[in-house]
Amino acid sequence: MVSSTLLFASDTSSGQGNTLLYLLLLLLLLLFVFFFFAKRMQSERAKAKKEAKTSGERGTNPEVLEAYRIESKKIKIENQPFRLSGLLHILTNKIGKALKAHNHHLHYDVDSEVGRYIVGDNDYIEQILEALLKNTIVLGTDSEIVLSIFRSRQNFLVFDVSNEKGVISKVDCREYLTTESISTEKSEELNSFVKAKKIAEAMGGSLTLSSNKRSGTHYTLKIPYIPDKDNRSHQQQLKKFLEGKRALFIGKTKYETKRVQYIFETYGIKISDMKLEDFEKKKPDLSRYDMVIIRSSDLTAKHIAFFKRIYENPKSEFKIIISHELFEPENKIALGKSIAHAELFNPAIIGDVEEILYQMFILKSKAVKGISNMEVFDPETFVLKGSRSVREGDLKKFSGAHIAVAEDSKVDQRVIRNILNKAEGASLFFVENGLDMIKLLEEKEIDIIFTDINMPLLDGLTMTKRIRSNPKWENIPIISISSMAFKHEIRSMVLAGMNATISKPITAQEVYRALERFLKVTPAMQARSLKKEQKRNVYTDYDRNILDVQKGLDEVGEELQYMEILLETRETLKGSAKQVSKLIYDDEYLAMKAYARSLRDLYKNIHANEMVKILDELTHYVYINKKVYLMEYTALYQKNWMDLQKEIDRFVAFVIDEES
Incomplete structure (x- = not known):
């Protein structure tokens, strides 16, 4: 009896102890939950405060509005015809350094049905393709980066960016395809993909990603195909004229020229190949051919001497086309110019080939030689580079200036606008093509012009030539803002009449250098500045x-x-x-x-x-x-x-x- 009583007391004591232990554990759990959510709320408030502060520091900025529009898919899509080759050359320049750093080869495969001009929002398409190409480039080294453009059976215009060796893990692919919003906590590549996907959907299209060891990584952008009503292509006319003509491709291997050959075949031209070593052993009978295509990187002094006799023969109808590689040394490009009826700059696309064939065979022009040699040309002084950071007061001296900018890219418009806004009292005028710039000059007194090169309706080079032909405007400084960075491209700017160039991405230092060097303070600018100062009091109401x-x-x-x-x-x-x-x-x-x-x-x-x-x-x-x-x-x-x-x-x- 005693033992059972003791046992009962022991069980009761043990039960009370367990109850206290459970209560203590529950209390600790509640405290943990309380502190967890309190810490989380504090963190979110701090984050909100930081975002608010960052937002306040940005000031009035169109980028804030654009970011909101992209996130909410409320962006304005402006579909208009633009030259595809212009877009692709801009992309080549933008990603050139990254390609070289990763030792990749870049190719553009454009289907013949796509044509020279496509209809769409040039700016947003460029933004998407730049992001996809950059994402593809960072996937390893020594691979082929290919951008294929074709029209699908479902009437979509398809841009497929691929890296045959680069692979993204299944987990990362899933994250790319399921992530819906941009965040500072995510990688730059993921954010750029999410942004590109939102833009694609706003255009009525889609953006997908696939990746495996067998076929590599593919980013596929699809947007609705819109036909070019003006049909600017010369394809049918050229095909009738060139059907049956023969072209000889000379190269170290057939592979090195295969990507250009299919373009020539589009126009009914019959293709023959010759290895470089065979060409050197025994010169071919060129009377069997109408044209030859050879790379400038393969040319030697003997080749130049051989082709020069043909080039200088006024009775010869034979055409010599020189193909330049992406990172061709300047001396090799110069070597090829002396014998070239036309030049192609790789990666070449169907629009480039169509243009040179039309110029040579339909217009009978020799003006497709590219840029002729200049007696004096120093790209180092023509390309402006900022040497120091720009202080707040540096741009104030340009108060009252009328600064005009021709740029069709909304992104680059915002960048240069943010820089030039610091020039207090200056008036900024933005247009999206060369024709509108000509109209602006007729209406306003402009002190300096910044211009893009590739724009719809009228490009920057043609616009500059027209401005220089008018005595009223011949002394207005014209600064190119361009992704075109190769020396032959810079020469074309000089010949058009531009004063200098700023390479994209644009920086405040380079813009300030341009203003300081070319914008002279005039009495008209001072009068405008005074008038603006007098108006400031109106806004206090x-x-x-x-x-x-x-x-x-x-x-x-x-x-x-x-x-x-x-x-x-x-x-x-x-x-x-x-x-x-x-x-x-x-x-x-x-x-x-x-x-x-x-x-x-x-x-x-x-x-x-x-x-x-x-x-x-x-x-x-x-x-x-x-x-x-x-x-x-x-x-x-x-x-x-x-x-x-x-x-x-x-x-x-x-x-x-x-x-x-």
């Missing part, structure tokens, strides 16, 4: 809580540009009041938090201070889950949205009145 117009103008520097940003922001935010209300009523707190952050960035960007404050408070109540307070903000947001629109309308009316 606006309610700075609703819209701080003065601050926005101080950062942007131009009334028209600030007005453009305000109108585009307003258009982008249409319907935001309804969306805020819906998310709050549906208890979608996570979605509301993300949406509020995006809105805050946009309002901060234009200095709509009251809206920024409202969104900060709204975000705070989302964190602490106070729906009662959140309900009040639906009406408050709507009221301030209406007040903001009135201030924007008032500023727009003022600017339009000033311009008229």
Whole structure:
């Protein structure tokens, strides 16, 4: 009896001890959960604060608006015809250094059905392809990077970027295909793919990725095919004229010329091959052929002497086409020029071949030789390079200047705009092609021009030649902003009449160097600067809580540009009041938090201070889950949205009145 009682007491004591232990463990678990979520909330607040600070430091910037549009797939797609070869040469220049560093070979395979001109948004297509090519290049070394362009049976224009040796793991592929938003925590390659995918979807297309050891890595962009109504191709005319003509390809191996051969075959030209060693042993009977294609890298002094006799014979109809490699030494290019009726710069595409064949055989022109030798040419002084960082006051001396920029790329427009905005009091004029620049010169007094080379309607080189032919404009400094970096390309800029060139990506140092060297302060500039200073007092009449117009103008520097940003922001935010209300009523707190952050960035960007404050408070109540307070903000947001629109309308009316 005693023992059973003791046993019972022992069991009771043991049970109480276990209960206390369980309670203690539960308490520790609750404390852990509490501290975990408290730390997480603190981290998220710190992150939000940091993002807010970063957003504030950026100032009024069109890039904020563009980033929001891409993320929300609200970008404006501008479909227009553009020359495919121009786009591909820009890409070649942009990725040239990376290709060389990884020892890759680059090829463009363009199907004959695609043609010289394609219709689409040149800027966004370039952004996507540049990102895909860069992502492909970093996958190993010593491989072929191929961009194939063709029209699918489903009537899509397909761009397939591949690296036959590079492989991405299945886990990474899955992450690429499932990730929906850009984040600072993700890799640059992943973010660029996500961004490209969003742009592709906004264009009504798609972007996919596949990777395995058998076929390597393929990025495939598909966008709706839009026919070129003007049909700028000379393909049919050339085919009729060239059908049955013979071309001799001379090279070390057949493989080295195969990628160009198929293009010539498109026009009905019959192809023959000859190894370089056979050509050197016994010179062929060229009377059997109409043209020869040989690489400048294979040329020797003996070859030059042999072909020069043919080239200098005025009765000869035989054509010599010299093909230059991507990283060809300048002396080799110069060697080939002396005997070339036409030159191709690899990676050549069907549009390049079509152009030289049309010039030689239809127009009977010898003007396809490329750039002729110049007596004096120093690319080192023509290419501007910044030597020091630009201080805040450096650009103020150009106040009152009228600076014009011809650039069809929205990205490069934003970059140079952000740089030139620091020139307080200067007026910036942006156009997207050479024809619009000519019209601008007829309407405005321009002090300096920055221009891209490859643009729709009228390219930068042709535009420069037209400007130089007009005595009124012959002394305006013209600075090229281009990805064209090879010496033969730079020579073409000099011959057109440009003063200097800045290589992309554009930097503040190089822009400042151009202004300092070529933009002379004139009495007209000083008068404009004084007039602008007198107008500054007008902007103090606006309610700075609703819209701080003065601050926005101080950062942007131009009334028209600030007005453009305000109108585009307003258009982008249409319907935001309804969306805020819906998310709050549906208890979608996570979605509301993300949406509020995006809105805050946009309002901060234009200095709509009251809206920024409202969104900060709204975000705070989302964190602490106070729906009662959140309900009040639906009406408050709507009221301030209406007040903001009135201030924007008032500023727009003022600017339009000033311009008229």
